[in-house]
Amino acid sequence: MNLTADAADQPTLYKRIRADIEKRILTGEWPPGHRIPFEHELVERYGCSRMTVNKALSELAQADLIERRRRAGSFVRRPQHQSAVLKIADIRAEITALGRSYGYELVGRKLRAATAADRDRLGVKKAGKVVAITCRHSADKVPFAVEDRLIDLSSVPDAATADFSREPPGSWLLHHVPWTEAEHTISAIVADDRTAEALDIAVGAPCLVIDRYTWRSARTITAVRLLYPGVSHRLVARFKGG
Amino acid sequence: MNLTADAADQPTLYKRIRADIEKRILTGEWPPGHRIPFEHELVERYGCSRMTVNKALSELAQADLIERRRRAGSFVRRPQHQSAVLKIADIRAEITALGRSYGYELVGRKLRAATAADRDRLGVKKAGKVVAITCRHSADKVPFAVEDRLIDLSSVPDAATADFSREPPGSWLLHHVPWTEAEHTISAIVADDRTAEALDIAVGAPCLVIDRYTWRSARTITAVRLLYPGVSHRLVARFKGG
DNA sequence: TTGACTTATATGTCTAGACATATAATCGTA
DNA sequence: TACGATTATATGTCTAGACATATAAGTCAA
Numbered sequence: 001m002n003l004t005a006d007a008a009d010q011p012t013l014y015k016r017i018r019a020d021i022e023k024r025i026l027t028g029e030w031p032p033g034h035r036i037p038f039e040h041e042l043v044e045r046y047g048c049s050r051m052t053v054n055k056a057l058s059e060l061a062q063a064d065l066i067e068r069r070r071r072a073g074s075f076v077r078r079p080q081h082q083s084a085v086l087k088i089a090d091i092r093a094e095i096t097a098l099g100r101s102y103g104y105e106l107v108g109r110k111l112r113a114a115t116a117a118d119r120d121r122l123g124v125k126k127a128g129k130v131v132a133i134t135c136r137h138s139a140d141k142v143p144f145a146v147e148d149r150l151i152d153l154s155s156v157p158d159a160a161t162a163d164f165s166r167e168p169p170g171s172w173l174l175h176h177v178p179w180t181e182a183e184h185t186i187s188a189i190v191a192d193d194r195t196a197e198a199l200d201i202a203v204g205a206p207c208l209v210i211d212r213y214t215w216r217s218a219r220t221i222t223a224v225r226l227l228y229p230g231v232s233h234r235l236v237a238r239f240k241g242g
Numbered sequence: 243m244n245l246t247a248d249a250a251d252q253p254t255l256y257k258r259i260r261a262d263i264e265k266r267i268l269t270g271e272w273p274p275g276h277r278i279p280f281e282h283e284l285v286e287r288y289g290c291s292r293m294t295v296n297k298a299l300s301e302l303a304q305a306d307l308i309e310r311r312r313r314a315g316s317f318v319r320r321p322q323h324q325s326a327v328l329k330i331a332d333i334r335a336e337i338t339a340l341g342r343s344y345g346y347e348l349v350g351r352k353l354r355a356a357t358a359a360d361r362d363r364l365g366v367k368k369a370g371k372v373v374a375i376t377c378r379h380s381a382d383k384v385p386f387a388v389e390d391r392l393i394d395l396s397s398v399p400d401a402a403t404a405d406f407s408r409e410p411p412g413s414w415l416l417h418h419v420p421w422t423e424a425e426h427t428i429s430a431i432v433a434d435d436r437t438a439e440a441l442d443i444a445v446g447a448p449c450l451v452i453d454r455y456t457w458r459s460a461r462t463i464t465a466v467r468l469l470y471p472g473v474s475h476r477l478v479a480r481f482k483g484g
Numbered sequence: 485t486t487g488a489c490t491t492a493t494a495t496g497t498c499t500a501g502a503c504a505t506a507t508a509a510t511c512g513t514a
Numbered sequence: 515t516a517c518g519a520t521t522a523t524a525t526g527t528c529t530a531g532a533c534a535t536a537t538a539a540g541t542c543a544a
Contacts (some may be wrong), residue, residue: 012496012497012498013497013498013499014532015319015495026421026459027459028420030420030457032420032421033422035262036527037525038524039524040524048498048499049498049500049501050499050500050501051498051499051500052497052498052499054525054526054527055497055498056528057525059304064302064414067525068524068525069506069507069508069524069525070505070506070507070508070523070524070525070526071505071506071507071508071509071522071523071525072506072507072508072523072524072525073524073525074525078420079421079422079490085543105525116283122511136524172448177273178270178273178274178320178321179267179270179321180267180321186428186450186469187450187472187473188430188431188448188449188450188451189430189448189472190432190446190447190448190472204433204446206430206431206432206448206449207430207448208429208450211429216270217268217269222350228430230429230430230431230432231429234248253525254526254528255527255528256527256528257541280493280494280495281494281495282494287529290528290532291528291529291530291531292495292528292529293527293528293529293530294528295528296495296496297527298495299495299526300496302531310494310496311494311495311536311538312494312495312496312535312536313492313493313494313495313538313539314491314493314494314536314537314538315494315495316494316495324535330525370529372530430519436510452502485530485544486543486544487542487543487544488542488543488544489540489541489543490539490540490542490543491538491539492520492537492538492539493515493538493539493542494535494536494537494538495519495535495536495537496516496531496533496534496535496536497532497533497534497535498516498522498531498532498533498534499532500529500531501528501529501530502528503516503526503527503528503529504525504526504527504528505523505524505525505526505527506523506525506526507525507529508521508522508523508524508528509520509521509523509538509544510519510520510521510522510530510539511515511518511519511520511521512517512518512519512520512525513517513518513519514515514516514517514518
């Protein structure tokens with residue numbers, strides 16, 4: 001909940017300068033649009049060289065707290081309220097972080113030529129082979145989420161022979177295909193018969209849906225749909241408005 | 243969808259060095275754990291001074307793409323799959339971005355001494371005054387979301403006299419209380435009678451719920467619950483696994 | 485083998501300069 | 515007054531050094 005460390009306990013000068021300025025911005029002493037002191041003024045105030053001041057200001061600019069304009073100076077930016085940091089843990093990590101025991105069960109696994117529906121879901125045009133996986137995650141033996149996943153074998157051929165009966169496909173992919181990009185869509189549905197049975201909830205009960213589409217350098221990797229019973233998921237966002 | 247700009251079109255040397263390395267990391271040529279060349283090796287390769295190389299590597303470290311260890315070198319980090327960038331636009335921005343007409347309607351506004359429930363929702367202990375606001379957002383005259391908000395007047399006294407009949411409280415707060423922090427919780431519910439009527443959907447239909455709790459320097463600002471009909475919301479995350 | 489000490493080395497920070505460049509502000513002119 | 519050219523200035527990038535410091539690796543003794 002604290003904003004930043006105090007300037008005093010910064011061991012190095014440029015960090016102290018950065019913390020000084022950051023504190024004034026985050027407390028509102030210097031509101032959005034405020035011009036912060038010029039580099040040469042800070043040089044004088046802190047009795048250091050311009051490169052030291054420049055390093056502090058460059059980092060603040062990289063963190064989008066200030067905007068720097070040639071000849072004009074450096075200005076406090078308005079918070080980017082449209083973006084926030086979302087924390088979606090790997091399901092196993094999510095469950096063990098709660099101090100609960102993690103359980104995993106492979107429900108089904110099929111290797112097949114991509115159907116039209118598969119290609120649509122993966123966003124690819126060419127036909128190819130895919131693995132379709134259905135599995136269930138549980139916490140303390142209680143169903144936590146069901147997962148329905150498609151992996152594009154033309155991008156991840158190893159997935160054809162991977163053993164998903166013990167390791168969840170999400171964890172497996174994490175270790176075999178790092179540094180991917182993803183797009184998430186969140187929505188809500190009511191449980192149908194199959195979902196209700198898989199999650200051990202009533203038909204018609206609310207479910208949270210997270211669809212994740214993952215790619216890497218313009219190659220589709222996987223598409224997954226996660227269904228959670230209507231319980232909440234926590235996210236934490238910093239430096240936003242409203 | 244493209245990972246980064248090519249190194250060639252970087253106008254300055256340190257940006258070119260940074261882009262060169264970033265590209266090798268993101269394409270997987272240098273996998274997590276890989277030791278990237280030492281500063282003195284890069285100095286030789288690019289024919290520049292160490293400060294220039296250092297600036298490139300420092301920025302990569304600040305972006306969490308690499309980890310730097312004294313005496314050991316610099317190493318490609320594993321992707322932080324547990325965090326992603328969430329884009330939650332201001333509702334008005336969200337609707338206008340879709341090219342639809344935005345509508346706003348204040349349903350109710352009450353100024354009162356905080357009840358026990360209010361204090362619990364705001365996470366404050368001391369009793370004080372609050373404003374409770376209920377309103378509805380629509381897109382092309384169709385209900386888009388209903389909002390139920392509490393503002394702590396001890397932190398935002400101006401909210402007592404603000405006119406929320408024309409400006410949504412979220413937008414008002416954005417302009418009056420910048421640089422806040424927030425925590426989000428997402429969940430799913432089924433619509434009860436009141437919700438169903440407000441959103442013009444059937445009783446029992448699924449709804450997406452976003453609860454947002456906002457503070458600033460250890461002072462609570464506002465708590466809001468947004469209810470959307472079960473339609474999806476898109477988020478975009480970069481550089482994740484799984 | 486283990487633990488303590490020493491050494492080598494890569495990064496971390498900083499300096500006092502330099503020239504480049506975008507642009508706000510000024511000045512001059514039509 | 516409006517527009518175009520000039521100038522001043524803050525930031526952007528870069529250099530060739532310096533010393534500090536954490537720590538991997540090697541050394542030596544118990």
